[in-house]
Amino acid sequence: MIITFSKLAIAKHAILRDMATAVEMVVNEVSVDNYRLTWDHDSPIGNLLASITWAKGRRVRFTLETRDAWKKGSRTSSAGRHMCKASWEAHRDVLRALFKLDPQASVKTALAIYCGRDDFEREFPATGRKNIGSMMQPKTMPECTVR
Numbered sequence: 338m339i340i341t342f343s344k345l346a347i348a349k350h351a352i353l354r355d356m357a358t359a360v361e362m363v364v365n366e367v368s369v370d371n372y373r374l375t376w377d378h379d380s381p382i383g384n385l386l387a388s389i390t391w392a393k394g395r396r397v398r399f400t401l402e403t404r405d406a407w408k409k410g411s412r413t414s415s416a417g418r419h420m421c422k423a424s425w426e427a428h429r430d431v432l433r434a435l436f437k438l439d440p441q442a443s444v445k446t447a448l449a450i451y452c453g454r455d456d457f458e459r460e461f462p463a464t465g466r467k468n469i470g471s472m473m474q475p476k477t478m479p480e481c482t483v484r
Contacts, residue, residue, distance in 0.1 A: 338446040342395045346439035353439065357392040360399055363434045371430055372403075372410035384410040385427055401428060411483040415470035425465055425478035432457060 340360065347353045352362070368383025375382045384405055390398040401423035403411040412424040423431075432444060436454035444451045448464040451457040470476030 338400070338444055339396055339398045340435060341443045341445075342397075342439050343441035344395070346441060347395060350438065356395065356397045357389050359438065360389065360397050360435070361387050363438060364399075364401065364431055367427075367430050367434050368410070372408070372427065374404065374408060384408050385423055385431070401431060403427075407483065409483060412478070412481045413483060415474065415476040415481060419483065424482040426482055429461060432461070 340356075342353055342356060342359075350359075352359050364385055364387035365383060368385035369381040370383075372384040373381060374384050382404075384403045386402045386404060388400045388402050390400070392398070403421045403423055405411065406419035406421045410424055410427045411419065412422050413419050428446075432451070435444070436442060436457055440454040443453065444457070446464075448467060449460055451460060465477055465479045467477065468475045469478055469481065
């Protein structure tokens with residue numbers, strides 16, 4: 338996915354001066370809060386990782402991956418094979434956190450383009466109803482989430 342931060346948010350938040358670091362920090366925070374792999378007394382490690390492909394100007398291209406394909410936050414293929422890819426719900430949580438940081442950001446994903454937080458909250462649920470399986474064995478993204 339590609340996120341483009343707004344000019345206003347960059348001027349307002351010092352953290353957004355380095356976009357790639359901001360994305361990594363947000364993903365790590367969501368990962369530790371919602372998809373933790375360690376016990377409370379250990380150093381916090383979450384299951385989600387931001388794999389940043391490139392960062393230019395206000396734009397960052399990244400994918401969400403997981404450390405453990407069998408733990409919460411991961412997904413399976415429509416055939417049931419476990420993958421180190423982030424679930425539909427993990428994408429939702431990370432995008433909500435990014436839109437909290439910059440409500441006017443725009444995000445382009447494989448399934449949709451979101452122009453700001455309001456558009457995201459309105460359009461994101463529809464992506465969960467898209468078929469990722471076959472015509473004979475239909476599956477939706479939420480059905481492929483590792484619980």
